[in-house]
Amino acid sequence: MLTHNLGYPRIGSQRQLKRACEDYWAGRSTLQQLLQAGSKLREENWKLQKEAGIDLIPSNDFSFYDQVLDMSLMVNAIPQRFHDVVIGRKNSEMDLYFAMARGFQKDGMDLTALEMTKWFDTNYHYLVPEFQKGQLFKLFSTKVIDEFNEAKQLGIKTKPVLIGPVSYLLLGKEKEQGFDRIDLIENLLPVYLEILNRLEKLGVEWVQFDEPFLALDLGEKERNAFTYVYQLIRTSFPKLKVLLATYFEGIGEESVLAASLPVCAIHLDLVRKPKQLSQMLSLIPEPISISLGVVDGRNIWINDLEASLKLIKEAAEKLGESRVMLAPSCSLLHVPCDLDLESDEKVLSSEIKKWMAFAKQKLGEVTLLQKLATEEQLDNIDFRRNQEAIASRKTSPLIHDNKVKARVGAVTSAMASRKSPFALRAEKQRELLNLPLYPTTTIGSFPQTKEVRSWRAKYKRGDLSKVQYDKLLRDETTGLIRWQEEIGLDVLVHGEYERNDMVEYFGEQLKGYTFSSNGWVQSYGSRCVKPPIVFGDVSRPNPMTVYWSSFAQSLTKVPVKGMLTGPVTILQWSFVRDDQPRSETALQIALAIRDEVQDLEKAGIKIIQIDEPAIREGLPLRKAEWQQYLAWSIRAFRISSCGVEDETQIHTHMCYSEFNDIIQNIAEMDADVITIECSRSQMELLDAFAKFKYPNGIGPGVYDIHSPRVPSQEEMVFLLKKAQAVIPDENLWVNPDCGLKTRHWPETREALIQMVAAAKALREPVLA
Known part of the structure; x- marks a missing residue:
């Protein structure tokens, strides 16, 4: 069973990224210092995941501001008002990037930032892409390629992560009437194919496409777009292993569509919707694998190893161990970095701390589940400690009042009504x-x-x-x-x-x-x-x-x-x-x-x-x-x-x-x-x-x-x-x-x- 991770917190365990960006914005540091800070964080994250025993380590999950904004820069979805930020000026591509994120008021220019909204049902905010009718795309930023190369030079072969083309369009907004942004898929897909072509030449084996919209309510156009995109990717790159990642919901009524897509693996969020596994197991054809998102990427409680092992066993018995992958439910972007840093008993007591896991510990849970599932060591000391902690939480007098x-x-x-209607109150x-x-x-x-x-x-x-x-x-x-x-x-x-x-x-x-x-x-x-x-x-x-x-x-x-x-x-x-x-x-x-x-x-x-x-x-x-x-x-x-x-x-x-x-x-x-x-x-x-x-x-x-x-x-x-x-x-x-x-x-x-x-x-x- 391969283990993998969908994404790791980019901010650093001591918020190093925050300070690096804010120093750059304030003019206290140079662009080179900012880029070096990012490089150091990426290296630390890749090495940490390698040491944790993760088989497929993500790259391009790092961002200086937002992963959707990164994608917009990658495919040149740069609104016209921002073009002059760099043309004929001394500003860098990074200044253009931050102008889109934060607005730009300098050199006689006054530009409003991209709209910002919530990333599905999380408290993370992303920058909303702006689309025009008939918009054309081209490869502009090579970030995903550069970061794969960067990890490769460190001796770590990563799994590049891209927001899938269908979800990327659906995350955006039409800035004029008379068209549907999903109609831009034929213009957008060639840029993705160019990216994949470059990655394949560099020796990429696995690529993760995040398509969370596959777990939402879709219309016929969106369904057709998914089929079109992934059939063309498979035809163009028959040897490339594509992992299609869904999260935050169950695939539900789109299970038939998901199972029909010609990908190598489909990731399911089994924390949010554990019951979807049985349905997908009945539909998924050979040789597609299922990635089981059994470790909670959204919350800080420890994994119930026994409950997760039941799901893993169900999948392994149906598909065989070689077609089962283990992972957190979603990117670990949404949880803190490292529980080991919580050493102050006055802030977080040891009794409550033993019920918790942060990003680093969740990687350990994934690899422990792999070991338990393949070696059947249920007398494992870590397993016993886990089950004891689960039991103590259920009965602790700290919890119930x-x-x-x-x-x-x-x-x-x-108690849920005001005394008078609004007109009288007003x-x-x-x-x-x-x-x-x-x-x-x-x-x-x-x-x-x-x-x-x-x-x-x-x-x-x-x-x-x-x-x-x-x-x-x-x-x-x-x-x-x-x-x-x-x-x-x-x-x-x-x-x-x-x-x-x-x-x-x-x-x-x-x-x-x-x-x-x-x-x-x-x-x-x-x-x-x-x-x-x-x-x-x-x-x-x-x-x-x-x-x-x-x-x-x-x-x-x-x-x-x-x-x-x-x-x-x-x-x-x-x-x-x-x-x-x-x-x-x-x-x-x-x-x-x-x-x-x-x-x-x-x-x-x-x-x-x-x-x-x-x-x-x-x-x-x-x-x-x-x-x-x-x-x-x-x-x-x-x-x-x-x-x-x-x-x-x-x-x-x-x-x-x-x-x-x-x-x-x-x-x-x-x-x-x-x-x-x-x-x-x-x-x-x-x-x-x-x-x-x-x-x-x-x-x-x-x-x-x-x-x-x-x-x-x-x-x-x-x-x-x-x-x-x-x-x-x-x-x-x-x-x-x-x-x-x-x-x-x-x-x-x-x-x-x-x-x-x-x-x-x-x-x-x-x-x-």
């Missing part, structure tokens, strides 16, 4: 808050400078006392409140200087959570998050945000928003226990947030924002399963938000989401105001709200905070006028796309001053 279970059982339908809120038309606000966080981060680090190390730390944060918060008043924002925030992360901060104060010291995963580009870990029943021992919100409100007569993260987002952006339904865990978190909302209201906070950017992200990939998910996720939000009086204005925030298919459910959340990402899509997301006639307040983001560029007042007015065409004046809010934590102060100051000016400019004709 009867009080929490009883409270969940007592939830009533009345009147009371307008009278109380007395806000102008097009009220301006921000999403919550403000730039966390090196000084702020250093205070937190010193406080955690004990170099600052709590009194000293709180004094520094109060001074920083006071300065921010005064600055927001000065520029004329209508609804203020306290800046969230006390928070490390919008989920981790709450997890630290909730019972049932634990943490890691180095459990970083990539969210987008250089942005890394350290998801908290839900290991047991969740409850809120004490108020979490009331002190800082109340302190900020005491400094001003302008309304200050209380800032919370919603239950579904806390769930989605954590590593969640897998021993009970996610809906049950979400409801536990919702009750904890409900308590916090009510305490904020009692403290005099009249506007409370409960961020839920992950509601759309959490949708099952198959539409048949949507309604069940939406029922419990929307209920969880309403449980958290509906325990307040009519006068209290509830906001929520969602970013990088397509709402068309679930706009009815978004409305059912019944937030008084929803703020959404809209700038990169040029307000396209508002179409769903306009067609539905969304009744509540909407704040479409007027500038992209994921890019360092500063939009002009005129640009924001233009976007607001597009919003005005579909949103009633009395319901339109003005705000950035998302929180400002990752931005720098100079660009933030300038952008927000322009934003306030844009809102005032919009008010003038109305007032006249």
Whole structure:
């Protein structure tokens, strides 16, 4: 049985890639230093996987920003506006690459970045390819070829990884009407064939094509495209071994199509959908192999070796061992690098740690399964330890809290409803808050400078006392409140200087959570998050945000928003226990947030924002399963938000989401105001709200905070006028796309001053 890996975390166990990129962007390092940092990370990852005993080690799974963006550069899907970044200038191909990712504001040029959205149902963001009718493609970047050569020179023969041509097109967006992007497949495929030709000449044996869309709902065009692509690849390269990788879902009704494709192996995600194995075994013809994704690439819990061995045995008995491959369920991009780095017992206890595995340990699980399956050593000491850990987790008193279970059982339908409908609430809120038309606000966080981060680090190390730390944060918060008043924002925030992360901060104060010291995963580009870990029943021992919100409100007569993260987002952006339904865990978190909302209201906070950017992200990939998910996720939000009086204005925030298919459910959340990402899509997301006639307040983001560029007042007015065409004046809010934590102060100051000016400019004709 061959073992293989679909992809390894690219950021480095100490976030080396983050620092290398940010140093380059800031001009603190050269292009050569950036490239050397990438080369070193790749070498470390390849050697680590070789030492772990992985037979087929991936290459081209590394990226300086995003693997979809890499593919766009590879096939020259470079929008026209970016061409001048390098033509006649001293900028490099890497500068072009980063301009597409982050925008470009230099040398008299002002370019908006590619749109960014979620990678299926994960918290990873990818850069959306832009396609034009009749678009032609050609080989531009040779990254996949170069990295195979790089590994080969180290004595490691890798399995290059490419996003499959069908999925690549489906990941993109048509930038003009009148065509379907899948129609570009005949123009795109020759570039893939050229890449394969070059790889084959270099001695490549296996190539992995990631085709996650094969596990989604497909139309006839997409099905035909899969057949066309893989038949032509097989005809053109009969000796090349193609591994077709699906993940995040079961192949389901596309099993017949998948089994008919002329590839050498098909990878199945048996963590997400273990029952699909039997169906595929009944369909798959000789000599195609099946790759069993039995080790969870999305979560941090140890593998149940006994359960995995049953699946492996089922496949081996049907196909024979030589046609069975073992792997994680998907790329290990979505889990932290190395559990061995978690040595602080105060952060992560040894009892909980023994239930966990990070990327490096998951490779060990794959190779251990290979050994157990082929040598039948069930008395193996590692197997025994694994089963003992699985059993101890099921019975540990750390996990179960009867009080929490009883409270969940007592939830009533009345707890999920506001006292009055929105129209009546809106009147009371307008009278109380007395806000102008097009009220301006921000999403919550403000730039966390090196000084702020250093205070937190010193406080955690004990170099600052709590009194000293709180004094520094109060001074920083006071300065921010005064600055927001000065520029004329209508609804203020306290800046969230006390928070490390919008989920981790709450997890630290909730019972049932634990943490890691180095459990970083990539969210987008250089942005890394350290998801908290839900290991047991969740409850809120004490108020979490009331002190800082109340302190900020005491400094001003302008309304200050209380800032919370919603239950579904806390769930989605954590590593969640897998021993009970996610809906049950979400409801536990919702009750904890409900308590916090009510305490904020009692403290005099009249506007409370409960961020839920992950509601759309959490949708099952198959539409048949949507309604069940939406029922419990929307209920969880309403449980958290509906325990307040009519006068209290509830906001929520969602970013990088397509709402068309679930706009009815978004409305059912019944937030008084929803703020959404809209700038990169040029307000396209508002179409769903306009067609539905969304009744509540909407704040479409007027500038992209994921890019360092500063939009002009005129640009924001233009976007607001597009919003005005579909949103009633009395319901339109003005705000950035998302929180400002990752931005720098100079660009933030300038952008927000322009934003306030844009809102005032919009008010003038109305007032006249």
